[in-house]
Amino acid sequence: MTALVLTRDASGEFVLPAELLAAQFGWPAETLQGLMRRGLVASRVERGEGEDEGRFRLTVRCGNRRWQAVVEADGRVSGQHFEVIPTKGRAAGR
8 A cells, every 4th residue: 555645835835636635535526626616625734742743633624524644744644534523413313
């Protein structure tokens, strides 16, 4: 299995090609791009501190779906997780 490696642009921001990110959600790139145009995709980058110094956690969320990746200083993704977050307000057992 090939390791996932992310690049950074001239300003140091991570570059996530639409095809790569869409694949994490199980969607075609066109679906993700449409959601992005509608402002339905949010992302966050957190810089590691202490023992996590030099690492980053990237989080991309769309609706109730979230993909997170831990990225090492060299851009290599050392861990990732995808989850569907239960919607609030639904009664248990329905």
